[in-house]
Amino acid sequence: MQLIREDFILPFLKQLKQVLRKECASLPMDLKCLLGAHIKPLEQSIDRVEGLSEILRRSNPKMALCHTDIHNWNLMQRDEQLVLIDWEGLKLAPVKADLMFFVDKPYYDVFMNIYLKLHKDFLINTDALLFYHIRRKLEDIWEFIEQLLYDNQEDKERNETIKVLDGELNNLVF
Template sequence: METESLKLARLTKLVTEHYHLEPLSINRQQGGWASLAYRIETPSNSTYFLKEYEKKRSSTPKLTARLHKYIPVTCWLNENTNLAGKIPVPLKTQSGEYVCENVDGIFLLYEYIHGETIGEKALSQTQIEQLTTILAELHKAGNSISVPAEHLTEDFHVPFMNALNETMAARDLSPRLRSAIKPYKNVLFEHISVLQDLSLKLAGRMLPLRWCHTDIHPWNMMQSDHQLILIDWEGLKLAPVEADLMFLTDETYFHDFFALYKKIHPDYIIDEEALRFYKIRRLLEDIWEFTEQFLYDEQSEPEKEGTLKQLIHELESLKCGTQHSIDKIKPE
């Protein structure tokens, strides 16, 4: 197996060639489930954050397919709205690109955010207000911005649905996977059917579209000095705002969030069909992601076991249903 030193040598070569940086050190940081992360120190005392999507992972083609589409939008938002300093934007390479790659992966380089990830910590009242302000500002922007929204506009198509349906119904499914999904098979196929119906119904409606992050959770929030920062914008999309609000409706602070959000967007009314679509799609998408990892990624036995546990957790969430969380937000 390749040593870590060889990997770091290739990273040093990458940042030297593409960014003209001379790293003093490159240290592995805690990344997300979809990417690796590195902290880079330089002689000028500047610090950088290098994000890597590994080429060997089955999720990488999907996550990187839209990089050249969504990054210009984040740059526009950072330069033309009150989101400046609240969202990270990647640095350009010497050739003017936002992305570079080597044999290992596809890379983005950012200025390092000195702060801490919210993660498992509860949001403070100030952080709730700042999150509300960020999303309310983001949702002011629609398709009138000067950056093309091609391939970033919601069409309610669910690209993984057929693959999920066929894989879960396959007779030659891995015995371990078959055993894991057996208690949830009926509810899984019921939700696939509901999502198909909602997909067709929403595609025929003319819902207002705004720019949405589409992956709002505490692991994508950082506190830096006195400002909350929303990171990981791979899912940026022109969509109904329920694509963002769906992540918050089950949070204990949702009513505080929504009261402030309504002050900024007083005419907004939650669309229950869109909310239900996004909640179900997210659960099924996560189920498909973990299924793909289990079947196709190069994983050790402990890693496979961990993936299976995560899959079962998502299936259990599906079993608990989405209607209850929608009912909770209705006025008394």
């Protein structure tokens, strides 16, 4: 089995930038208005993640096996233990690829204190952490835009997608 190795490439960005810069005039009005209100932070996030991608590609960071999609839906409880499921994103990557899922959680500091006791030589690479955080945000935003552009959604579903996309856009980091 050939293991996938993190390459810090951002394949979805080309399409996202094309929609934001070239196709914006032809977007449905609800999507155009929503994106128009967030164009500056979106562009700043894109620029930031592209810069971090380049830095990380050149820095050759330490890699480990990572799940790359840790969230509540990928956790199951069995007796007194949590079991992590859905390993389709398994790859060699900096451990920040997994740690970034905990950054905005209220238990992050407690988690990191325990993690650092177990991994005494671990240093937080803020560039990698920020890269994964911004990349995930932009990937999610692009997925919602794709749904609005290409899926045949009923009004209620479309309104819900717009609402969730608006929340993601309001929480952009750069």
